[in-house]
Amino acid sequence: MTALSLKNLDISYGDVQITHDVNLDIADGESFALVGESGSGKSTVLKAIAGLAPEWSGEITVLGSPRGHGIDRAFSRQCQMVFQDPYGSLHPRKTVDATLGEALTIHGIGDRNARIEEVMASVGLDRKFRFRFPHQLSGGQRQRVAIARALMLKPKVLLLDEPTSALDVSVQAEILNLLKRLRREQNLTFLMVTHNLAVVSFLCDRLAVMRQGRIVEVADVADLKRGDLKEPYSRELMQISAAHAN
Amino acid sequence: MSNLLEIENLRVTFPTPRGDLEVVRGISFTLGRERLGIVGESGSGKSMTGRSILQLIRAPGRVTADKLVFDGIDLLKQSERQMRAIRGARISMVMQDPKFSLNPVMTIGEQIAEALLTHQKLPRREVNSRMLAMLESVRIADPERVAKLYPHEVSGGMGQRVMIAMMLIPEPDLLIADEPTSALDVSVQAQVLDIIDELVKRKGMGLIFISHDLNLVSSYCDRILVMNTGEVVEECKAGELMAAKHPYTRGLIASIPRLDETRDELPVLDRSAWAKA
Numbered sequence: 001m002t003a004l005s006l007k008n009l010d011i012s013y014g015d016v017q018i019t020h021d022v023n024l025d026i027a028d029g030e031s032f033a034l035v036g037e038s039g040s041g042k043s044t045v046l047k048a049i050a051g052l053a054p055e056w057s058g059e060i061t062v063l064g065s066p067r068g069h070g071i072d073r074a075f076s077r078q079c080q081m082v083f084q085d086p087y088g089s090l091h092p093r094k095t096v097d098a099t100l101g102e103a104l105t106i107h108g109i110g111d112r113n114a115r116i117e118e119v120m121a122s123v124g125l126d127r128k129f130r131f132r133f134p135h136q137l138s139g140g141q142r143q144r145v146a147i148a149r150a151l152m153l154k155p156k157v158l159l160l161d162e163p164t165s166a167l168d169v170s171v172q173a174e175i176l177n178l179l180k181r182l183r184r185e186q187n188l189t190f191l192m193v194t195h196n197l198a199v200v201s202f203l204c205d206r207l208a209v210m211r212q213g214r215i216v217e218v219a220d221v222a223d224l225k226r227g228d229l230k231e232p233y234s235r236e237l238m239q240i241s242a243a244h245a246n
Numbered sequence: 247m248s249n250l251l252e253i254e255n256l257r258v259t260f261p262t263p264r265g266d267l268e269v270v271r272g273i274s275f276t277l278g279r280e281r282l283g284i285v286g287e288s289g290s291g292k293s294m295t296g297r298s299i300l301q302l303i304r305a306p307g308r309v310t311a312d313k314l315v316f317d318g319i320d321l322l323k324q325s326e327r328q329m330r331a332i333r334g335a336r337i338s339m340v341m342q343d344p345k346f347s348l349n350p351v352m353t354i355g356e357q358i359a360e361a362l363l364t365h366q367k368l369p370r371r372e373v374n375s376r377m378l379a380m381l382e383s384v385r386i387a388d389p390e391r392v393a394k395l396y397p398h399e400v401s402g403g404m405g406q407r408v409m410i411a412m413m414l415i416p417e418p419d420l421l422i423a424d425e426p427t428s429a430l431d432v433s434v435q436a437q438v439l440d441i442i443d444e445l446v447k448r449k450g451m452g453l454i455f456i457s458h459d460l461n462l463v464s465s466y467c468d469r470i471l472v473m474n475t476g477e478v479v480e481e482c483k484a485g486e487l488m489a490a491k492h493p494y495t496r497g498l499i500a501s502i503p504r505l506d507e508t509r510d511e512l513p514v515l516d517r518s519a520w521a522k523a
Contacts, residue, residue: 037431037433037434038402038434139288168287168458169287169459169501170287170501170514171287172503173501173513177511177512177514180510180511196432197432198505201505201506201507202509224505225506225507225508227506236433237432240433240436
């Protein structure tokens with residue numbers, strides 16, 4: 001089954017059209033990466049799926065049901081987003097407990113105490129952090145809270161917008177391991193935006209390369225590992241990444 | 247070779263309600279006209295080291311050192327006024343994020359010219375031509391147009407190049423680059439670093455390159471210091487980084503995913519092993 005399907009997706013901000021004709025099919029349980037440089041429209045695709053960029057035309061289908069342009073509670077239970085910057089994406093005056101519990105309140109779900117403890121345990125956050133504020137946590141801990149927040153409603157699909165690029169390499173490794181484990185344990189589908197091809201190689205099954213709002217190539221990660229991408233632009237990206245690694 | 251910078255037993259302390267917190271704990275190094283990389287995680291004291299060289303640590307923070315000498319000048323003994331003559335003209339610093347480090351209400355051209363005029367009096371025509379030449383040397387294709395723009399009108403990569411232009415126009419002897427590319431894309435990162443590299447080589451400057459990215463540092467520097475909790479744990483030549491011995495350095499290297507990744511799980515640093523209370 002396809003977990004997430006995009007058909008002829010055109011997204012605009014006002015008069016400016018950001019993406020042109022984006023088509024993607026992501027299978028259930030797959031981990032898919034969107035790569036490209038800043039301004040290529042990769043984050044905008046995630047925002048449109050999450051409902052943060054409502055000016056789009058085309059089709060967005062999540063787990064078989066089409067998504068409308070408005071706020072959709074049933075959709076929120078299926079699909080959640082994790083943002084790039086854990087310093088900016090958590091409310092500074094809400095405790096971890098309040099941040100995690102908000103989704104339960106909105107959706108009228110009880111059993112709050114147990115569910116918060118369960119999700120904190122699954123992202124590897126100690127119970128003592130539950131009543132702390134974001135400024136009392138390190139960057140890695142904050143990103144764990146952001147991931148926990150996304151998992152509160154037990155979604156099937158996670159949209160990850162550069163989940164590790166604001167973190168140190170050593171902390172990045174912890175978060176990548178966490179994401180990999182969560183995906184295995186909860187059978188999640190990932191759509192991840194990143195410009196780090198090594199992260200793609202570690203975490204993903206397939207990738208799409210975007211440039212100027214269009215997908216120029218879709219490839220298997222095995223091709224990336226072998227250095228076997230076809231489009232000249234994809235090869236260029238790969239060479240830049242490889243040059244850094246040496 | 248005469249040393250551009252000599253540091254012995256540098257310490258930076260901040261008072262807290264629970265006693266003094268030492269964030270840099272007695273580090274020593276010397277720098278010639280070469281490229282030195284300082285790597286470490288957040289909180290390892292690498293940025294504090296860079297800032298203390300420029301005496302940019304504000305009270306209540308305290309900087310002490312047995313020796314902090316730049317080109318024969320004892321930086322610890324300089325007054326604030328004397329330091330201002332050194333900052334920019336002799337030692338300058340490229341900051342991490344162009345969004346917060348450029349003046350939003352001045353055009354790019356004015357800001358770069360200001361960096362030059364603060365330290366020397368020059369006729370306006372010469373200032374202008376040097377400003378344009380500098381923009382060109384950081385590979386801005388259309389310097390006359392860009393000089394008239396405001397910082398919010400340019401991209402992050404271009405903003406960072408503008409900042410580099412501003413830092414290099416007084417032709418300093420030492421450039422401190424504190425995570426100059428962390429806010430940028432991989433593709434732009436390489437461009438910006440190549441520019442710094444080329445200018446440093448051409449002008450024979452010293453460079454201190456502060457970053458958490460081991461790969462980046464090892465490809466752009468001659469020598470590397472690895473810092474952890476305020477101390478230098480390892481010093482090595484850039485080419486020999488992969489043969490590093492200290493467990494902390496080895497842990498950092500191992501935790502970076504590779505392009506041809508086959509490991510199922512990335513090794514994570516066991517912090518308890520080095521963390522001294």
